[in-house]
Amino acid sequence: MKNQKSDKVTPRIASGFMELLPGDQIAFNSMLRIIQDVYESFGFLPIETPVMELADVLLAKGGGETDKQVYRLTKGDTNLCLRFDLTVPLARYVSQYANQLSFPFRRYQMQRVYRGEGAQKGRYREFYQCDIDTISDNLSVSNDAEMPAVIYEVFKKLQLPDFTIKINNRKILNGIFELMNIVNVSKDILTIIDKLEKIGREAVESQLLTLGLDYKKVNLLLLFLSLSGSIGAIDSIIDQSLGRDSNVNLCNGLEEIKQVINSLEAYGIPRNNYRVDLGIARGLDYYTGTIYETTLNDYPEIGSICSGGRYDDLCKFYTDRNLQGVGISIGLTRLFYQLKTIGAISSNKTSTSRVVIAPFDYKDRIYAMQVAKSLRSSEIPCEIYLDDAKLSKKFKYASNLGVPYVIVVGDSERSKNTVTLKDLRTGEQKSEIPIDLAIATINWEKNHR
Amino acid sequence: MKNQKSDKVTPRIASGFMELLPGDQIAFNSMLRIIQDVYESFGFLPIETPVMELADVLLAKGGGETDKQVYRLTKGDTNLCLRFDLTVPLARYVSQYANQLSFPFRRYQMQRVYRGEGAQKGRYREFYQCDIDTISDNLSVSNDAEMPAVIYEVFKKLQLPDFTIKINNRKILNGIFELMNIVNVSKDILTIIDKLEKIGREAVESQLLTLGLDYKKVNLLLLFLSLSGSIGAIDSIIDQSLGRDSNVNLCNGLEEIKQVINSLEAYGIPRNNYRVDLGIARGLDYYTGTIYETTLNDYPEIGSICSGGRYDDLCKFYTDRNLQGVGISIGLTRLFYQLKTIGAISSNKTSTSRVVIAPFDYKDRIYAMQVAKSLRSSEIPCEIYLDDAKLSKKFKYASNLGVPYVIVVGDSERSKNTVTLKDLRTGEQKSEIPIDLAIATINWEKNHR
Numbered sequence: 001m002k003n004q005k006s007d008k009v010t011p012r013i014a015s016g017f018m019e020l021l022p023g024d025q026i027a028f029n030s031m032l033r034i035i036q037d038v039y040e041s042f043g044f045l046p047i048e049t050p051v052m053e054l055a056d057v058l059l060a061k062g063g064g065e066t067d068k069q070v071y072r073l074t075k076g077d078t079n080l081c082l083r084f085d086l087t088v089p090l091a092r093y094v095s096q097y098a099n100q101l102s103f104p105f106r107r108y109q110m111q112r113v114y115r116g117e118g119a120q121k122g123r124y125r126e127f128y129q130c131d132i133d134t135i136s137d138n139l140s141v142s143n144d145a146e147m148p149a150v151i152y153e154v155f156k157k158l159q160l161p162d163f164t165i166k167i168n169n170r171k172i173l174n175g176i177f178e179l180m181n182i183v184n185v186s187k188d189i190l191t192i193i194d195k196l197e198k199i200g201r202e203a204v205e206s207q208l209l210t211l212g213l214d215y216k217k218v219n220l221l222l223l224f225l226s227l228s229g230s231i232g233a234i235d236s237i238i239d240q241s242l243g244r245d246s247n248v249n250l251c252n253g254l255e256e257i258k259q260v261i262n263s264l265e266a267y268g269i270p271r272n273n274y275r276v277d278l279g280i281a282r283g284l285d286y287y288t289g290t291i292y293e294t295t296l297n298d299y300p301e302i303g304s305i306c307s308g309g310r311y312d313d314l315c316k317f318y319t320d321r322n323l324q325g326v327g328i329s330i331g332l333t334r335l336f337y338q339l340k341t342i343g344a345i346s347s348n349k350t351s352t353s354r355v356v357i358a359p360f361d362y363k364d365r366i367y368a369m370q371v372a373k374s375l376r377s378s379e380i381p382c383e384i385y386l387d388d389a390k391l392s393k394k395f396k397y398a399s400n401l402g403v404p405y406v407i408v409v410g411d412s413e414r415s416k417n418t419v420t421l422k423d424l425r426t427g428e429q430k431s432e433i434p435i436d437l438a439i440a441t442i443n444w445e446k447n448h449r
Numbered sequence: 450m451k452n453q454k455s456d457k458v459t460p461r462i463a464s465g466f467m468e469l470l471p472g473d474q475i476a477f478n479s480m481l482r483i484i485q486d487v488y489e490s491f492g493f494l495p496i497e498t499p500v501m502e503l504a505d506v507l508l509a510k511g512g513g514e515t516d517k518q519v520y521r522l523t524k525g526d527t528n529l530c531l532r533f534d535l536t537v538p539l540a541r542y543v544s545q546y547a548n549q550l551s552f553p554f555r556r557y558q559m560q561r562v563y564r565g566e567g568a569q570k571g572r573y574r575e576f577y578q579c580d581i582d583t584i585s586d587n588l589s590v591s592n593d594a595e596m597p598a599v600i601y602e603v604f605k606k607l608q609l610p611d612f613t614i615k616i617n618n619r620k621i622l623n624g625i626f627e628l629m630n631i632v633n634v635s636k637d638i639l640t641i642i643d644k645l646e647k648i649g650r651e652a653v654e655s656q657l658l659t660l661g662l663d664y665k666k667v668n669l670l671l672l673f674l675s676l677s678g679s680i681g682a683i684d685s686i687i688d689q690s691l692g693r694d695s696n697v698n699l700c701n702g703l704e705e706i707k708q709v710i711n712s713l714e715a716y717g718i719p720r721n722n723y724r725v726d727l728g729i730a731r732g733l734d735y736y737t738g739t740i741y742e743t744t745l746n747d748y749p750e751i752g753s754i755c756s757g758g759r760y761d762d763l764c765k766f767y768t769d770r771n772l773q774g775v776g777i778s779i780g781l782t783r784l785f786y787q788l789k790t791i792g793a794i795s796s797n798k799t800s801t802s803r804v805v806i807a808p809f810d811y812k813d814r815i816y817a818m819q820v821a822k823s824l825r826s827s828e829i830p831c832e833i834y835l836d837d838a839k840l841s842k843k844f845k846y847a848s849n850l851g852v853p854y855v856i857v858v859g860d861s862e863r864s865k866n867t868v869t870l871k872d873l874r875t876g877e878q879k880s881e882i883p884i885d886l887a888i889a890t891i892n893w894e895k896n897h898r
Binding site for chain 1: 455458459463469470490493494498501502503506520521529531540550551553575589598711715716769800814816822830832
């Protein structure tokens with residue numbers, strides 16, 4: 001697309017991609033780093049996989065909704081695809097290096113994935129997933145309990161608005177389906193249930209009726225799905241309605257979810273940050289046990305901001321070894337967009353510098369470099385305005401970037417080994433003070449505000 | 450590629466891609482974070498651009514060697530390319546958001562780029578570039594001096610073996626070409642000179658002769674290119690041989706390089722970490738002033754590990770605004786491979802955990818979770834072995850991962866609110882000590898070793 005008036009190409013990006021200005025990128029990166037730090041504090045190990053994989057490997061599972069969205073490319077006679085999630089690459093990685101990994105294998109991976117779906121507001125074709133998974137031959141339910149502990153730490157450290165981690169167990173749903181004799185349509189039911197929050201109870205009701213369920217069954221099912229809160233109370237309602245002991249899935253599911261709930265207290269998660277909720281189902285059919293969704297209490301319309309669950313036989317397309325896993329995923333690109341939309345992200349930090357050093361004249365640049373070196377030795381990120389410009393322009397530059405301090409150095413400062421420090425927020429100026437005093441002033445704030 | 454004995458797909462990746470085991474990934478990530486921290490300490494602002502861009506935008510410059518290596522894909526009727534460097538996306542970004550950016554615009558960008566070149570040892574089709582650039586309408590040479598200061602800080606913090614930042618100025622080379630009347634073949638000469646370190650003096654000599662230069666000129670040229678060390682001495686040799694005052698380029702180039710060298714001392718860079726070297730040329734024809742290469746003194750065969758320079762009119766394909774820039778790039782994927790090869794990277798840290806908490810029995814898991822919470826509150830990353838296994842297997846897991854400490858909790862510890870702490874490196878064990886003492890012991894080491 002050439003510009004009509006000149007021979008220039010109009011600078012633009014393809015639709016469906018998020019690109020941020022530096023201030024927002026700083027906020028985004030700080031979220032990434034917090035998530036990474038929490039994942040590491042739980043001992044998860046980092047991996048990164050190539051953005052493109054061999055088509056026959058990545059699409060081994062084949063079919064499905066995802067298939068149509070995959071970005072494909074060829075190089076020579078090699079068919080390649082861009083990764084569309086981090087779970088398939090994980091399965092491939094674990095299968096490929098199984099002999100060099102220690103199990104339980106606890107890995108985190110924070111990379112962008114690619115889906116060529118129709119671009120719409122808040123849906124991106126390139127987006128970060130921040131995943132953790134624990135993989136082992138024989139994974140105890142205690143691992144399922146660890147996931148909400150990680151989610152809680154992440155969202156607390158991210159200072160998100162009030163959130164609730166909703167926990168369910170696929171076995172409970174399956175047990176209910178079995179006892180109600182509706183197993184034959186269970187996959188369809190899960191898909192419909194998954195839309196409960198989005199399309200509302202009435203729509204779900206009518207969709208369930210079209211599956212051939214009678215009105216009584218639909219009502220009973222929706223009663224169960226509306227259960228949330230104390231697992232003891234939920235257990236007794238199910239027991240009274242269906243008789244839980246007669247069904248293995250139901251027994252196991254209720255037992256597992258109790259174990260998970262008991263552990264959450266040990267991890268120190270406040271009672272109001274989690275809840276058993278039989279209404280969450282996760283559409284994906286590969287979950288087999290515990291499932292999670294996390295929502296912001298005051299913004300239900302955003303939907304789940306961190307989901308996951310327990311699954312069996314992760315590597316079945318690549319190896320005979322039967323490995324189980326449990327994991328969660330944060331879709332950070334979409335979350336960032338949503339948090340911006342509701343005003344929950346402050347971009348008041350729009351620079352990495354805490355100080356702009358403004359040499360009065362080009363002759364003062366060498367001295368400015370020495371001052372910068374001293375600041376950096378004291379862990380103060382700073383930059384020097386190195387171009388020819390009036391002092392007022394240098395101040396304006398600092399102020400536009402939201403940098404809190406300007407240090408001016410001129411003849412007088414240079415000859416006396418001092419600096420003039422100005423706090424742009426208060427206007428307060430300390431003229432010709434020793435460098436060490438300036439450093440102490442700036443660092444005092446870092447430690448006390 | 451199906452496995453012959455079963456219906457499994459052989460797990461593998463395409464050739465030319467680097468994929469690391471977690472221990473190496475930890476080392477790699479720590480390098481990434483050090484580079485990022487140094488870039489930010491100089492006030493560079495982060496940006497990230499989409500992995501794919503519109504073909505007409507990304508290839509606006511057109512032609513060239515790069516063009517053949519570009520990964521192309523189509524989605525609907527949109528032609529897209531994967532980014533092959535970070536400079537073209539920077540030019541597009543700056544042009545697109547010019548009104549929302551503050552100039553001088555100082556940005557860093559650390560992302561992977563894609564080149565479908567023939568895969569060979571140490572050359573990758575997907576590799577990280579870690580770039581900084583300063584962009585402005587009227588960029589003083591002082592900005593050129595800042596780049597070696599950043600390179601020095603990065604490589605010092607990365608604890609690389611002895612390195613030298615070699616500095617040259619394209620104007621000096623151009624001035625010499627002008628005075629020697631060989632401007633007509635200057636591009637070819639630069640390409641040949643760029644291979645000096647790789648193919649040796651003799652091969653360069655014979656290639657220069659085929660350009661039509663006579664033997665005397667080739668010798669004189671190679672004399673100049675072999676000059677390195679004090680800029681004063683270099684200046685006087687050039688002056689005596691060619692008479693520098695008669696050429697504007699030569700005058701300006703020598704003046705600029707002197708300014709750069711004078712600044713390096715102010716930045717506190719030790720004298721033995723930089724050198725003027727007229728022999729470095731950088732093949733790329735867009736450099737117009739200062740150029741940099743960085744080499745490891747004891748491993749010249751590795752070539753430059755950080756290069757860059759000054760260029761004009763960054764955005765000419767997208768806008769009429771004439772912006773100048775200066776920048777450097779670290780090709781981290783290749784550098785990591787090289788450092789591994791020469792044994793300069795220690796992968797002794799192969800886990801993110803400092804402690805594996807081993808519950809004696811499954812009944813002790815809840816207490817283990819409380820202990821883990823205490824450790825994490827004291828900034829000690831740790832994990833719990835949550836599966837059923839003998840204690841010996843739990844110890845083996847910790848030891849395989851290189852985790853220094855194991856904490857065992859059983860009946861006795863649980864009832865007395867204590868832990869048993871074992872240092873796997875020394876074998877020293879402290880039985881049933883208070884949690885606080887265990888924390889103090891582990892943290893003492895962090896602060897004192």
